[in-house]
Amino acid sequence: MPSEPQEPGNTRALAATVLLGFASGLPLLLTSTTLQAWLTKAGVDLGTVGFFALVGLPYTLKFLWSPLLDRFAPPGLPRRRGWILAAQVALVLLLVALAFADPRAGLRWIAVLAFAVAFASATQDIAIDAWRAEILPPRWQGLGASLHVGAYRLAMLIAGAIALILADRVGFRITYLAMAAFLVPGLVANLFAPQPELPPAPRTLRAAVAEPLKALLRRRGAAEALLFVVLYKLGDSLGLALVVPFLLKTGFSMTEVGLATKGVGVVAIILGGPLGGLLMAWWPLRRALVVFGLVQLTTSLVLLGLALQGRSLPWMLAAITFENLGYGLGTAAYTAFMMRLCDKGLAATQYALVSSLMALARVVFASPAGVAAEALGWPAFFGLCAVLALPGLLLLLRFERWELPAPASQPGPARGPPLWNCPEPVPARRPGAGRP
Numbered sequence: 001m002p003s004e005p006q007e008p009g010n011t012r013a014l015a016a017t018v019l020l021g022f023a024s025g026l027p028l029l030l031t032s033t034t035l036q037a038w039l040t041k042a043g044v045d046l047g048t049v050g051f052f053a054l055v056g057l058p059y060t061l062k063f064l065w066s067p068l069l070d071r072f073a074p075p076g077l078p079r080r081r082g083w084i085l086a087a088q089v090a091l092v093l094l095l096v097a098l099a100f101a102d103p104r105a106g107l108r109w110i111a112v113l114a115f116a117v118a119f120a121s122a123t124q125d126i127a128i129d130a131w132r133a134e135i136l137p138p139r140w141q142g143l144g145a146s147l148h149v150g151a152y153r154l155a156m157l158i159a160g161a162i163a164l165i166l167a168d169r170v171g172f173r174i175t176y177l178a179m180a181a182f183l184v185p186g187l188v189a190n191l192f193a194p195q196p197e198l199p200p201a202p203r204t205l206r207a208a209v210a211e212p213l214k215a216l217l218r219r220r221g222a223a224e225a226l227l228f229v230v231l232y233k234l235g236d237s238l239g240l241a242l243v244v245p246f247l248l249k250t251g252f253s254m255t256e257v258g259l260a261t262k263g264v265g266v267v268a269i270i271l272g273g274p275l276g277g278l279l280m281a282w283w284p285l286r287r288a289l290v291v292f293g294l295v296q297l298t299t300s301l302v303l304l305g306l307a308l309q310g311r312s313l314p315w316m317l318a319a320i321t322f323e324n325l326g327y328g329l330g331t332a333a334y335t336a337f338m339m340r341l342c343d344k345g346l347a348a349t350q351y352a353l354v355s356s357l358m359a360l361a362r363v364v365f366a367s368p369a370g371v372a373a374e375a376l377g378w379p380a381f382f383g384l385c386a387v388l389a390l391p392g393l394l395l396l397l398r399f400e401r402w403e404l405p406a407p408a409s410q411p412g413p414a415r416g417p418p419l420w421n422c423p424e425p426v427p428a429r430r431p432g433a434g435r436p
Contacts, residue, residue: 014143016194019189020132024152025153026158026182027124028056037167038103039107048107069348080130080195084190091117130351135195138340141336143277144336146331147273159179212353221402226354227395232337234365234388235300235385235386239382240323243261251310264324265323269324269325275328276328277336280333289334292329293333296330302322303319304382338354369381
């Protein structure tokens with residue numbers, strides 16, 4: 001067993017990654033599907049409920065204010081964990097306020113609170129992603145990413161299916177108060193998480209905006225690396241976007257689909273991520289990306305097999321398990337790669353930019369998936385998903401030409417006092433830092 005996780009700083013970092021990943025995933029559905037269910041039960045018309053999807057815009061646009069998190073720190077607090085703490089406190093207070101709002105008394109206040117929750121949650125995501133990219137040694141970034149994703153998915157299950165079941169019994173007010181309480185473990189974890197050693201912050205806001213982008217683009221192979229971010233999970237995401245409609249049209253009941261996707265599927269994602277992270281502790285990053293990319297490609301072929309087979313419950317459970325296992329494995333390597341693209345001290349902006357590029361590509365390319373499935377039929381559609389997995393894999397042939405930060409340049413986490421008495425370390429100045 002490799003020695004790094006036995007070091008107290010790395011062990012604390014991995015433990016904090018789990019709880020912070022849970023805190024990151026919890027608010028998402030509370031401002032989308034769960035909130036929409038609450039509004040619908042309160043008798044709000046469907047058109048208005050649909051417009052509430054706009055409160056999720058901060059998750060898409062978070063790159064716009066991410067430079068502020070690189071440039072500034074909350075007064076008296078370190079840059080990364082200080083912003084995490086500020087966002088977490090805001091989230092708890094906002095969810096409590098949302099719990100006491102009444103949809104029948106007026107929707108404007110609920111819309112404002114929901115948007116504020118999404119904004120605070122997106123800000124928390126920026127800070128947590130930057131902290132994770134900067135605190136974990138490269139060898140353990142895959143495991144850290146997978147633990148984060150697994151905890152994130154578990155939180156989504158609680159904020160979605162479990163919250164709706166709870167609301168059916170005790171009402172939405174108690175449910176949202178309970179969800180606010182679920183954020184407390186992440187808040188405590190942040191207080192005692194190790195603090196990354198960061199170079200000085202950019203001297204000006206202009207530098208905080210320009211320097212991260214310049215640092216990314218001036219690297220050798222930057223265009224290819226960013227194209228890889230767009231393409232690597234394209235086929236997998238396209239297929240996953242229509243799994244539920246595919247299963248329903250194949251003849252499975254909603255109960256069978258729910259048990260498969262929200263039960264077996266979630267468990268497979270949660271287990272697949274840590275498995276991928278542990279393998280990545282021994283494998284070079286490129287090998288993990290190749291192997292897990294091939295697994296993603298194979299999952300599309302398994303779904304193609306189900307489309308040819310027709311309604312078969314054992315085949316369906318196997319296909320969903322394999323699909324979600326591949327998703328968990330691929331996400332572990334993919335997220336680790338995006339973390340490796342980031343420079344210390346600039347990770348808030350860089351990771352937000354790269355992840356927004358990934359999310360935008362997923363939305364743009366997945367939007368015509370239904371049209372493609374109707375035109376091609378399910379077997380040909382999943383065959384197309386497998387073909388679309390190939391360009392990202394072929395780009396890995398040029399992986400050695402891409403400039404990534406060397407592992408030796410990223411020291412382990414600093415061991416120090418907790419958040420309330422932890423001034424940010426100031427190592428030697430990075431060449432060129434702070435120049436506009």
